[in-house]
Amino acid sequence: MPEKNYSSLIEKLANEYRNHSPKSAQFQQRASQVLVDGGSHALRLIDPFPPRIRAAKGAYVEDIDGHHILDFWQGHYANILGHNPPEVTEVLAEAFARGDGLQTGFADMAQAELAEMICQQTGMDQARFTTSGTLSTMYAILMARAFTGRELVLKVGGGWHGAHLWGLVGVGHKQGFQHVDSVGVPEQVAQDVIVTEFNHLKKLEEVFKINGECLACFILEPVIGAGGMIPARRDYLQRARELCDQYGVVLIFDEVVSGFRYRAGDVGTLFGVHPDLITMGKVIGGGMPVAAVVGKKAIMGQVGIAQKNKVKFSGGTYSAHPASMLAAKTMVAYLIEHEEDVYPRLAKMSALLREKVLAVFLQAGVHARFAGVEKSILPQNSLHTLVVPFDENVVLDSPDTVLDPEVCDLPLTDKVLKLAMLLEDVHIVHGLGAMSTAHTEVEIDRIAKAYGRALEKIKPFLD
Numbered sequence: 001m002p003e004k005n006y007s008s009l010i011e012k013l014a015n016e017y018r019n020h021s022p023k024s025a026q027f028q029q030r031a032s033q034v035l036v037d038g039g040s041h042a043l044r045l046i047d048p049f050p051p052r053i054r055a056a057k058g059a060y061v062e063d064i065d066g067h068h069i070l071d072f073w074q075g076h077y078a079n080i081l082g083h084n085p086p087e088v089t090e091v092l093a094e095a096f097a098r099g100d101g102l103q104t105g106f107a108d109m110a111q112a113e114l115a116e117m118i119c120q121q122t123g124m125d126q127a128r129f130t131t132s133g134t135l136s137t138m139y140a141i142l143m144a145r146a147f148t149g150r151e152l153v154l155k156v157g158g159g160w161h162g163a164h165l166w167g168l169v170g171v172g173h174k175q176g177f178q179h180v181d182s183v184g185v186p187e188q189v190a191q192d193v194i195v196t197e198f199n200h201l202k203k204l205e206e207v208f209k210i211n212g213e214c215l216a217c218f219i220l221e222p223v224i225g226a227g228g229m230i231p232a233r234r235d236y237l238q239r240a241r242e243l244c245d246q247y248g249v250v251l252i253f254d255e256v257v258s259g260f261r262y263r264a265g266d267v268g269t270l271f272g273v274h275p276d277l278i279t280m281g282k283v284i285g286g287g288m289p290v291a292a293v294v295g296k297k298a299i300m301g302q303v304g305i306a307q308k309n310k311v312k313f314s315g316g317t318y319s320a321h322p323a324s325m326l327a328a329k330t331m332v333a334y335l336i337e338h339e340e341d342v343y344p345r346l347a348k349m350s351a352l353l354r355e356k357v358l359a360v361f362l363q364a365g366v367h368a369r370f371a372g373v374e375k376s377i378l379p380q381n382s383l384h385t386l387v388v389p390f391d392e393n394v395v396l397d398s399p400d401t402v403l404d405p406e407v408c409d410l411p412l413t414d415k416v417l418k419l420a421m422l423l424e425d426v427h428i429v430h431g432l433g434a435m436s437t438a439h440t441e442v443e444i445d446r447i448a449k450a451y452g453r454a455l456e457k458i459k460p461f462l463d
């Protein structure tokens with residue numbers, strides 16, 4: 001089925017939205033003068049303009065037009081306890097009050113306590129902190145290349161590891177995944193990256209057979225974000241581990257999204273597969289810019305004094321920033337201590353959310369589905385990507401299928417529904433988004449009703 005054209009509907013919704021949020025609409029004009037497209041992160045710059053937020057609490061954000069928007073984006077999936085949870089903000093407020101929090105340029109104790117917890121929960125030896133998931137995957141790849149003395153980086157097509165040079169190769173969702181997604185990536189870097197397909201065992205074996213001796217690392221998300229938090233098949237990850245062992249390749253799990261999202265630790269453990277390096281970010285930061293590489297001593301040691309800091313994972317003015325470390329330590333300790341409560345609760349509410357939302361779509365006669373729902377591996381899944389496949393029976397087990405506009409109605413979920421739901425004061429991303437512990441049955445009812453009204457409006461344009 002060719003991609004549908006919703007331009008007249010989108011224009012109609014955009015006009016309604018301008019009337020709904022006049023202050024944000026007006027602010028966009030000012031912001032666009034000095035910021036490219038009015039902001040600094042493409043996903044936040046909703047077309048025709050984003051709601052400008054002045055406060056956020058729990059499941060809601062408040063915009064400058066006075067709307068209390070029910071939010072399922074939750075800080076790019078970072079806010080597992082909702083926006084500005086008191087568990088973290090009170091600790092930060094106390095710290096600031098006693099003169100602790102902003103940058104000192106010294107080593108504090110919180111980072112060691114945080115590292116102890118993360119290492120313990122992942123079974124890894126050592127950690128080093130940085131400020132973004134992007135940097136964590138870049139450093140992980142750098143360490144793998146130094147450790148093996150090899151050049152080639154193997155990744156999965158569509159996998160987003162952040163906007164560093166290796167990460168930008170093969171992030172597109174076009175057929176073949178051959179292209180570099182940003183102008184400016186050096187040809188040499190593009191040549192050093194081999195792109196394979198998620199969950200495609202045969203292709204993986206072929207790549208290793210041909211290039212195994214030259215591969216430095218295989219980096220992948222065990223639950224891939226692109227296309228909808230789709231878990232790898234267990235046998236795929238097991239085989240990846242075996243092949244990496246056989247050919248001496250460093251296996252890196254990018255758990256920037258999945259770390260501490262499905263349990264108080266890494267998600268690899270749920271698959272029974274353990275990589276050599278894990279990258280984490282988002283949830284562990286407690287709302288602050290924190291990311292980590294955790295891994296085996298033999299690889300991590302390359303950044304230390306004993307090996308003359310040969311891998312330069314050592315800068316970063318704001319690395320292990322005091323307030324960030326405090327927030328992260330508080331969040332990680334909370335999740336470990338409340339693991340038996342937080343994750344089952346998220347799972348229960350998420351199951352209810354999916355059930356109620358799908359019922360609304362069914363009633364409206366629109367075949368919707370949640371990508372990535374795989375209860376045997378991820379029983380405690382709280383991330384939700386709603387898709388509308390053209391064929392009800394299609395198997396959606398990789399980004400290649402979900403993100404193919406011939407397979408799923410992408411403009412419907414990413415543009416039309418997004419705007420229609422904003423008019424209901426509900427913010428969704430990729431069809432729905434992230435559940436936090438601040439979302440209750442009240443919010444589930446609210447989003448279900450909002451989808452119902454949005455679908456009524458959209459329905460005449462669907463057939």
Ligand SMILES: Cc1ncc(COP(=O)(O)O)c(C=O)c1O
Pocket residue numbers: 076131132133134135137160161162163221225254255256257281282291
């Ligand atoms: C799997 C994965 N890795 C890395 C990154 C990059 O993290 P950051 O945006 O903190 O740089 C992201 C960001 O969304 C991600 O989803």
